[in-house]
Amino acid sequence: MSKIEDVKVLVETGKSKKVAAAVQEALDAGDKAQDILDAMIASMGVVGDKFSSGEIFVPEMLIAAKAMSKGVEVLKPVMAGDGSSSLGTCIMGTVAGDLHDIGKNLVVMMLESAGFDMVDLGVDVPADKFVEAVKENNNVVLVACSGLLTTTMPALKEAVQTIKEAYPDMKVIVGGAPVTQEYANEIGADGYAPDAGSSAAKAKELIGA
Amino acid sequence: MLTIRENLLETMKGGNPDRFVKQYEFIDLIMEVPLGLEFNYGQTWKDHWGITWQWPEGQLGMFPVHHDGLAVIQDITEWKSVVKKPAIATSDEAWAPAIAHANAVDRKEKFATAFFAPGIFEMTHHLMGMENALMALYEEPEAMQELIDYLTEYELEFAAVMMEKLKPEAILHHDDWGSQISSFISPEMFEEFFVPSYKKIYQFYKDNGVELIIHHSDSYAANLVPYMIEVGIDIWQGVMNTNNIPELIEKYGEKITFMGGLHSGTVDYPGWEKEVVKKQVEETCKANGHKYFIPCQTSGLPIENFEGVIAYIDECIDEMSKEEF
Numbered sequence A: 001m002s003k004i005e006d007v008k009v010l011v012e013t014g015k016s017k018k019v020a021a022a023v024q025e026a027l028d029a030g031d032k033a034q035d036i037l038d039a040m041i042a043s044m045g046v047v048g049d050k051f052s053s054g055e056i057f058v059p060e061m062l063i064a065a066k067a068m069s070k071g072v073e074v075l076k077p078v079m080a081g082d083g084s085s086s087l088g089t090c091i092m093g094t095v096a097g098d099l100h101d102i103g104k105n106l107v108v109m110m111l112e113s114a115g116f117d118m119v120d121l122g123v124d125v126p127a128d129k130f131v132e133a134v135k136e137n138n139n140v141v142l143v144a145c146s147g148l149l150t151t152t153m154p155a156l157k158e159a160v161q162t163i164k165e166a167y168p169d170m171k172v173i174v175g176g177a178p179v180t181q182e183y184a185n186e187i188g189a190d191g192y193a194p195d196a197g198s199s200a201a202k203a204k205e206l207i208g209a
Numbered sequence B: 001m002l003t004i005r006e007n008l009l010e011t012m013k014g015g016n017p018d019r020f021v022k023q024y025e026f027i028d029l030i031m032e033v034p035l036g037l038e039f040n041y042g043q044t045w046k047d048h049w050g051i052t053w054q055w056p057e058g059q060l061g062m063f064p065v066h067h068d069g070l071a072v073i074q075d076i077t078e079w080k081s082v083v084k085k086p087a088i089a090t091s092d093e094a095w096a097p098a099i100a101h102a103n104a105v106d107r108k109e110k111f112a113t114a115f116f117a118p119g120i121f122e123m124t125h126h127l128m129g130m131e132n133a134l135m136a137l138y139e140e141p142e143a144m145q146e147l148i149d150y151l152t153e154y155e156l157e158f159a160a161v162m163m164e165k166l167k168p169e170a171i172l173h174h175d176d177w178g179s180q181i182s183s184f185i186s187p188e189m190f191e192e193f194f195v196p197s198y199k200k201i202y203q204f205y206k207d208n209g210v211e212l213i214i215h216h217s218d219s220y221a222a223n224l225v226p227y228m229i230e231v232g233i234d235i236w237q238g239v240m241n242t243n244n245i246p247e248l249i250e251k252y253g254e255k256i257t258f259m260g261g262l263h264s265g266t267v268d269y270p271g272w273e274k275e276v277v278k279k280q281v282e283e284t285c286k287a288n289g290h291k292y293f294i295p296c297q298t299s300g301l302p303i304e305n306f307e308g309v310i311a312y313i314d315e316c317i318d319e320m321s322k323e324e325f
Helices: A002-010 A015-029 A033-052 A058-079 A102-114 A127-135 A151-166 A183-186 A196-206 B006-012 B076-081 B092-104 B120-128 B128-138 B140-164 B185-191 B195-207 B222-231 B245-252 B272-290 B309-324
Strands: A091-096 A117-120 A139-145 A170-173 B027-030 B045-047 B051-054 B064-065 B111-116 B170-174 B212-216 B235-239 B258-263 B293-297
Touching: A002 A015, A002 A033, A002 A058, A015 A033, A015 A058, A033 A058, A033 A102, A033 A196, A058 A102, A058 B128, A058 B309, A091 A102, A091 A127, A091 B128, A102 A139, A102 A196, A102 B128, A117 B258, A127 A139, A127 A151, A127 B092, A139 A151, A139 A196, A139 B064, A151 A170, B006 B293, B027 B092, B027 B170, B064 B170, B076 B128, B076 B140, B092 B111, B092 B140, B111 B212, B120 B140, B120 B195, B128 B140, B140 B185, B140 B309, B170 B195, B185 B195, B185 B222, B195 B212, B195 B222, B222 B245, B245 B258, B245 B272, B258 B272, B293 B309
Parallel strands: A091 A117, A091 A139, A139 A170, B027 B111, B111 B170, B170 B212, B212 B235, B235 B258, B258 B293
Antiparallel strands: B045 B051, B051 B064
16 A cells, blocks of 8 residues: 555544654655645545545544644645645634534534635624635635524524625635525525535535635 | 323324324423523523533523633543532432422323433533544543543432432433434444443433433434433434434334424524424424324423414414324
């Protein structure tokens, strides 16, 4: 098995204590940092698909994301200054009045693993704060808004509409237990993902990556 | 006409109920149990385990808070130095309201039902945050097992006092085991870490005279139903439609009853509409039938967020009983 294949397996199976060494071995063996990163991103794609299909559960996804981040730590100094690996910045938060963070955190991990630079605004984020974050950060290509309560659906709508008013071309993706594709269409969001596993693929599709 | 109690039992054994069971009607819930739970709308506070809670104004519920170093457990391997079981109230004074309630229950009609929350799984993530709790099951399984055993010990100690004071016939026990679309952990992991604890807890109740174990998890958990049966759950309250309830009834109905089918978020909302509620009650009653199924809001307590919903759901269930019986 090639060193890159080792890395892929370790990420997929969430072996965070072994990934760093495996990434270093792959680099030492002459594999390109970008190729190793691409392999890890592909692994997380597999993890996301398995989560969406019910083959694996939240802990498996969490430990895979953690393993990937350990691998990325080794690659960062090697790839410093090379912006080619980033898909751009994504601003994410749970909308005003809603303190749920588990689903939002999972999506942050999956999008980060897919190559987005994530700016996590946390929970209970007012609509204006999303707009401010777009303004304050570089190369923002996507805003992701999460809402877990039926009572905060109006806040989700307000967030999407406020972002769209300020930045009509900005892509906005939404998700959360009570959200549906129909509701996403109704409030003017560009995309919707039913779970964290499928969020990365949808986000990439929205920005044409 | 059967009594409420008889009608429930007929439903649970797949016999001959003469109407649908109406939500929580068979339960006389003793919420006065001195669990030490606090519900402080619009406030931030620490509970008796040291867990920080927030209930934002305008919201329907409260949330444990773990950011900015507020989690009780920062390092699972060090849990013993920070997690201390709260004192269990044992005085007659502390239990007086609950005892008075228990004594007042018409046990011919309803089950005197003691309330316990939160369960073992929820306690693990309340103490350290969901992500850390879930990852710890992989990364520090021994420490997690010790913590789970410790929490189980607390529940059993509390249960012993509660049984002596109230002699309840049923327990309504909360522990959410999944999201709307999946269980939080795999069935294998659930079996390894949580089934042994729940077997001990629910067996203890059964050994001490409890007839009905009602477990609340308003989630998907179809993949955990065999374990629910194994640990002694009689009624799974909170079953969502994402579970394919008719299939569950067909497969497991003789061993467990399913209570739910009406998603609280889609019936109990600001400005709720009668036609929406009526349609959902009709759909769930027709899809799931009256054997091994109790139409009910998925909410874990017989309370409503917006006035009039519970009474209207009951009215709609009565209509369905006229139609289906």
